Amino acid sequence: MSGELSPQAAPSEQGYEGALRPSTLAEFVGQSKVRSQLGLLLDAATMRQHTPDHILLAGPPGLGKTTLSMIVAAELDKPLHQTSGPAIQHAGDLAAVLSALTPGEVLFVDEIHRMARSAEEMLYLAMEDFKVDIMVGKGAGATSVPLELAPFTLVGATTRAGLLPNPLRDRFGFTAHLEFYSDDELASVVRRAARLLDFGISEQGVEEIARRSRGTPRIANRLLRRVRDYSLVHETPGDTESVHAALALYDVDEHGLDRLDREVLRAVVERFSGGPVGLSTLAVSVGEEAETIEAVVEPFLVRAGLLTRTPRGRVATRLGWEHVGIVPPGAAGGAPALI
Incomplete structure (x- = not known):
């Protein structure tokens, strides 16, 4: 396919994020296995007129966990209540959320692994029997009062499934592991977003953005938006030259590495002779927090085969x-390791 994509009606800037999210499983690009499994689960629940099993969505950020939770509610034609693990720090916080749910409502808890332990223990009973025990009073006179809940479907999202306790993980009837997207899938994401944004971009430009998006739709949409801004300000078409210029301006190279990625990689190679170097030392050398290096930078560098952890x-x-x-030490004609 070549030439420019024909634009369609564009959303307002305020509705940008919501407008780009697909609203049905049929519109959702990628994750074909997960879509098929999830579609079967929802169709069976609808046919039985039953509340679907609880769903756990696991995977790196930006792959569509929040979007899938919205699609679950839309496919069931039920309301969606959204919250997050860090917002639930006491059992009372969770009890307030659960008691307000209507029959069949979908409860989405993002970063569910960060929920307080006391709330997790309350959630066990709520997921299995749709009831919770509320403690009334304090000390020796405290009593437990059972509270019946409306049947609901919990959709939990986590970027670190290993941190979930086994009793909680086992109570999910379906667990989906989201994978990084291929370049072709990302190209489809970019084409769809370009149409919704009323932005004409060449097929070569679409493919270039897809290649630099690190397998992540959220990044693809963000890069497309920056390219669109560049074309608007500089009054250029959405061709390959504009894509290259825009991404160069925002320090995104041909492999999708940004400024911090390259600083970390260059520090390992130039300052520490290719390693090994400890995480804390590396973080200090580039002026970043160790948590940022470990959670944001390293996963992509390792996946791209540029860095290893030993x-x-x-x-x-x-x-x-x-x-x-720099030619690595030991390669034919290579330079000695840096000191």
Whole structure:
């Protein structure tokens, strides 16, 4: 396919995020296995006129966990109540949320692994028997009062499924593990978003954005928006040249690495002779928090084959050396390791 994509009606800027989210499983791009499994689960529940099993969505940020929760509610034609694990720090917080649910409502808890332990224990009974025990009073005179709940479907989302306690994880009837997207799938995401944004972009531009989006639709949509802004301000068409110029302006290279990614990789190669280097030392060398390096930067560098993690620390791979323009030590004609 070549040429420019024909634009359709565009959403307002205020409704940008919501407008780009697909509202049905049929519109959702990628995750074909998960879509099929989820579709079967919802169709069976609708045919039985029953509340679907609780659903756990696990995977890296930006792959569509929140969007899928909205689609579950839309497919069931039920309201959606959204909250997050960090917002539920006491059992009373969870009891207030659960008691307000209407029959069949979908409760979405983002980052569910960060929920307080006392709330998790209350959630066990709520998920299985649709009731909770409320403690009234204090000390020796405290009594437990059972509270019946309306049947509901819990959709939990987590980026770290391993942190969920087994009793909670086992109470989900369906667990979906979302995978990173292929370039072709991301290209479909970009095409759809471009139409909704009323932005004409060449097919070559679409493919370029897809290649630099790190397998993540959220990043693809963000890069598309930046390219659109560049084309608007500079009055250029959405061609490959504009895409290159816009992404260069925002420090996104041909492999999808941004400024911080390259700083971390260059620090390992140039300052620490390719490693191994400890996380704390690496974080100090680039002026960032260790948590940011570990949670934001490292996963992509490791997945791209530019960095490895060893018991002694982080080590740059041959591809990592080559990415910063230095021949790795030991290669034919290569330079000695940096000191």
